[in-house]
Amino acid sequence: MKTPPPYPLPYGRQHITDADVAAVVETLRSDFLTQGPRVTEFEEKFAAYVGARHAVAVSNGTAALHLCALALGVQPGQRVITTPITFAASANCVRYCGGEVHFADIDPATGLLDLQQVRKLLEAHPKGYFTGLIPVDFAGLAVDMEAARALADEFGLWIIEDACHAPGGFFVDSQGQQRYCGSGQLAELAIFSFHPVKHIATGEGGMITTNDAQLARHLRRLRTHGIERDATGLLRQDEGGWYMEMQELGYNYRISDILCALGSSQLARADEGLARRRALAAAYDAAFASLPGVGILAPGQPGHAYHLYVVLVENRRELYEFLRTKNILAQVHYVPVHRMPYYEKLGWRAGDFPHAEAYYARCLSLPLYPTLTDEEQAYVIDCVREFLAPDAA
Numbered sequence: 006m007k008t009p010p011p012y013p014l015p016y017g018r019q020h021i022t023d024a025d026v027a028a029v030v031e032t033l034r035s036d037f038l039t040q041g042p043r044v045t046e047f048e049e050k051f052a053a054y055v056g057a058r059h060a061v062a063v064s065n066g067t068a069a070l071h072l073c074a075l076a077l078g079v080q081p082g083q084r085v086i087t088t089p090i091t092f093a094a095s096a097n098c099v100r101y102c103g104g105e106v107h108f109a110d111i112d113p114a115t116g117l118l119d120l121q122q123v124r125k126l127l128e129a130h131p132k133g134y135f136t137g138l139i140p141v142d143f144a145g146l147a148v149d150m151e152a153a154r155a156l157a158d159e160f161g162l163w164i165i166e167d168a169c170h171a172p173g174g175f176f177v178d179s180q181g182q183q184r185y186c187g188s189g190q191l192a193e194l195a196i197f198s199f200h201p202v203k204h205i206a207t208g209e210g211g212m213i214t215t216n217d218a219q220l221a222r223h224l225r226r227l228r229t230h231g232i233e234r235d236a237t238g239l240l241r242q243d244e245g246g247w248y249m250e251m252q253e254l255g256y257n258y259r260i261s262d263i264l265c266a267l268g269s270s271q272l273a274r275a276d277e278g279l280a281r282r283r284a285l286a287a288a289y290d291a292a293f294a295s296l297p298g299v300g301i302l303a304p305g306q307p308g309h310a311y312h313l314y315v316v317l318v319e320n321r322r323e324l325y326e327f328l329r330t331k332n333i334l335a336q337v338h339y340v341p342v343h344r345m346p347y348y349e350k351l352g353w354r355a356g357d358f359p360h361a362e363a364y365y366a367r368c369l370s371l372p373l374y375p376t377l378t379d380e381e382q383a384y385v386i387d388c389v390r391e392f393l394a395p396d397a398a
């Protein structure tokens with residue numbers, strides 16, 4: 006057994022190169038720090054990367070979710086379904102607009118929202134009771150959006166795909182086609198985050214993708230105070246070139262050119278990072294396949310984008326603490342959203358979603374990021390092995 010590295014191994018981290026730094030510096034010296042050409046460039050490149058027609062860059066993933074809920078008209082009294090195993094923001098966006106969050110349980114084999122459970126929930130109420138669905142490509146595994154779309158159409162729901170974990174991820178549809186997360190073909194809207202632990206890092210940042218030009222235009226207006234410029238003079242013929250008007254209550258959810266320059270630079274290496282994540286995940290899969298006492302969440306899925314590498318163990322607390330003593334900062338994703346005190350005050354209880362709670366009791370995310378070296382990963386594997394099979398190590 007090797008000694009712990011003198012630096013901690015986190016569960017995820019950014020990868021910043023000299024080219025990234027140069028792109029930022031160049032923008033700092035340019036005319037536009039915000040609302041300039043780098044924003045549009047990043048939007049166009051990102052849209053092309055996921056195969057969507059439109060992309061709208063915003064200040065973070067949570068702002069992206071909020072704008073999506075606003076653009077789809079979420080209001081008090083409306084009910085939206087999401088998964089309990091996600092970051093709280095996936096649910097909170099509905100609350101920002103006064104809507105009600107409902108949950109359906111996860112599929113224990115994948116960690117994703119179980120569409121059969123969603124169907125049961127939908128069938129238990131009259132049509133029109135629910136208005137939307139927010140599935141999450143949890144850990145980087147793409148939701149079967151073909152099935153989600155069919156279900157949503159049957160019950161008249163819109164879909165916001167929370168694809169924060171899965172830029173570059175895909176599922177294989179019933180025709181054998183690879184369908185990319187956030188491609189705009191199946192969900193009305195999809196959102197991404199550029200927090201440093203995600204695939205593409207801008208520090209803070211987010212993106213919305215869609216194939217719907219109307220929605221894209223509305224999102225751009227909401228992103229900047231609800232203001233429309235009147236460059237074409239069509240809004241008010243009697244006004245001058247300065248004219249702009251606030252047509253609805255919007256926000257300042259813009260992202261700067263500085264960050265978008267970083268985003269475009271990062272995006273150019275996205276496939277490289279994704280390939281490295283998949284290679285590391287395959288090495289973990291191989292190491293743990295024959296190790297008793299450790300389960301692997303959704304191993305060997307084609308199209309998995311591997312934001313997280315999740316193992317399932319009975320004595321998760323002990324493994325978490327043990328790894329800390331080894332300078333390995335494994336993490337838990339996530340405390341189920343319905344168990345948050347805020348959501349418990351809204352009526353949700355322990356026992357409501359047994360699969361999500363059983364998953365939460367056992368899950369642990371191991372270090373996974375493109376700059377994790379083979380040696381560092383071997384050290385992590387050795388430590389997990391030492392914990393689970395101390396006699397063999």
Ligand SMILES: *Cc1c(COP(=O)(O)O)cnc(C)c1O
Pocket residue numbers: 065066067068091092094095141167169170197198199200209210211
């Ligand atoms: C990171 C994340 C968000 C929020 O993104 P921020 O950029 O941190 O606001 C939302 N949903 C999921 C699933 C995430 O992982």
